[in-house]
Amino acid sequence: MSPLSGAELAELVDGLAGLPYGGEAVDQRTHALQTGWFAACAGADDELLLAAVLHDIGRAKPVRAAYPGLPHEHAGAEFARHRLSERIAWVISAHVPAKRYLVATDRDYAALLSPASVASLRRQGGPMAEPELADFRAQPLAEQAVLVRRWDDSAKDPDGPTLALAGVLSAHQRWAV
Known part of the structure; x- marks a missing residue:
């Protein structure tokens, strides 16, 4: 499969508009662009910023259609692995385990979760326990997944700032060269 073009990226992100985000006050597009805003403010490199914006792209209609049942x-992650990079794919795949990791290792983290995120945590397996904790910590990109997870958790404010789509496309263009 060919690399993801800027036009395809814009279509994917824009296609998230109006798509519900599991009981949260924002739609999937706003959530993605808020997560990207937090990444940009933290000084994330372009590839990590793309992973942040696309961490929930598996909910997009064309991605769900291409990878049904996952x-x-x-x-x-499968989409990113084929169209972007292994690093972006791994971070996307690990943003859910990162929540489970943080609940197990940061005593203040669980109190920050929205009610919808608490409910999904139960479905996702709850807090990690050993040896899963050690396995997660040992991954070279684990800290990047934790960063995306924290940005993800902060990106649920209907009045919050968002990264402009042009900023996402600029990061993609710089990264893709």
């Missing part, structure tokens, strides 16, 4: 993080 949890959103795995569908998104």
Whole structure:
């Protein structure tokens, strides 16, 4: 499969508009662009910024259609693996385990979760336990997945700032060269 073009990226992100985000006050597009805004503010490199914006892309209609039956993080990772990069794919695949990791290792983290995120945590397996904790920590990109997870958790404000789509496309263009 060919690399993802800027036009395809814009279509994917725009296609998230109006798509519900599991009981949250924002739609999937706003959530993606808010997550990207947090990534940009933190100084993320272009590839990590793309992973942040696309962490839930497995919920997009064309991605769900291409990878039916997979949890959103795995569908998104497969999409990214074929159209973007292995790094983006791994971070996308690990943003759910990163939540489970943080609940197990940061005593203040669980209190930050929205009610919808608490409910999905139960479906996702709850807090990690050993040896899963050690396995997650040992991954070279684990800290990047944790960053995306924290940005993800902060990106649920209907009045919050968002990264302009032009900023996402600029990051993609710089990264793709």
